[in-house]
Amino acid sequence: MTSPDAVAALLHRLDLIAGGLAASGRALALLGLGSVGAELDRMDQFSDLDFFVVARDGQVRALLEDLGWLGDGLVQAFRNTPDGFKVLFEGGVYGEFAVFDEAALRGASFVNARVVWLAPDAPRDLPLRRRPAATATARLDAAARTHHLGEALTNLLVGVRRFRRGERLSAWQFTQVYALGHALALAADATPPAPGWADAFGLERRFEARYPGLAAHLGACLPGLDGTPGAALGLLNLLEELRLPEWAGALPLAGQVRREAGAALAGPAALDARGRLPG
Template sequence: MTTPEPVAGLLARLDLIAAGLEASGQALALLGLGSVGAELDRADRYSDLDFFVLARPGQVGALLEDLGWLGGGVVHAFRNTPDGFKVLFAGGVLGEFAVFDEAGLRGAAFVNARVVWRSPDAPADLPLHLRPPEARAQPLSAAQRTHHLGEALTNLLVGVRRFRRGERLSAWQFTQVYALGHALALAADATPPQSGRADPYGVERRFEVRYPALAARLGGCLPGLDGTPGAALAILDLLDGLHLPGWADAGALSAQVRREAGEALADRTPRAVRGRLHG
């Protein structure tokens, strides 16, 4: 099977970076991450170019100060962490990388990297931190479920109240970002995934593939800046349908959210319309 052209372009750019690192004499290895890492079958035209560079002793600063080893074609670069940059290459490829010495690389948080290039004297156990193929996301503990549920419901209540005050941006953030994030963590924990690899850093990655039934309900949970009351009710319904062990204990709090969200909806309904609805 041939490699799709956009993916081939990503891999060609990695090869160019590897050649630049080798020529610099300042690096020991180049590791591809994410969809250009060990899970290369996930790469597509929308993939970013994420990688780590293992520097020779004393060479981290030099590699960060002179980016010539990237192989040219950089149209924008900014240092987003002490260890690395985000860069845009000609042609639209977005890259993000960090440069570490051996101790820094061993302490970095990553899984399933792929060795793109290595010097003969690079550490023998690269790429480090491999995730076993059979690994599954660990279920939430009872304490974690209690935390997520409490945060979801209290964030919904704060969001509805800020909406009624007129703080629509803050209300959107509390309901459709904070509360929904906690609700999705609970939903993913309570729902068997259909397919696709879990992301170790965020449940929202590949959510639509892994949880299609839940994803179909996201529209109601994300109506936008003016839709906080409806979002709060949709997220409550999502949580209610999960049959969580602590749901009954949170009944007073969920009822308060539902009551105030309903009042907020009524506040927005013109009086004449309300009369027809209740006539």
């Protein structure tokens, strides 16, 4: 359940920042992003405070070097990019921000900004890049599906073999990170999403809400460091259930993954005289 007090604390902090920017005389605007931007309807107590500061010409450096405009209660500030910081305030409010001049803002990559504060002489046409909640995404073409499927299956094969060699960490990464990413891209493309905000930069954001049926597979696909063989089988089952036109052409590779994952579940790998895994 969303905490009204926590949400109010986030919005209050934005108001304090706006007041600090106005008093500094160095800024033109404060733009909220994400769930404190145009997507306020999904804001909750777990939201970050993401925002852009639009600086007056020649004032970017000054705003980055003196953070007094953030107001009282700043606990820690970590400069993570040349343009901005990650910050923590009293009460646990966490935020990320960047400072741009007007020209740089117009070339920056973002969506769904909201004007929190605007100086009286600020341009009224600052980019906000609004998009509807139900954004239609372009479907994958055959070449893209073939690429994702091939990458998923080859990553699974490498992952299972590294698991059998004893490289548990690398095996986990190949199966439950690399292969999973390609499999979810295919699954999301083949599955109509539930209504709600899609993330423009990461499929994994709000995946459970947008694809509840697919999310039910995640436990089998993400069993952890010691579960690579089971993860490989779980992802194979997910891919097979998608009934992709490209699946028939991938059956030899999928079969090899299934055999080797089954062998890994059965016991230690038996290597031939040359130290190779049986195929």
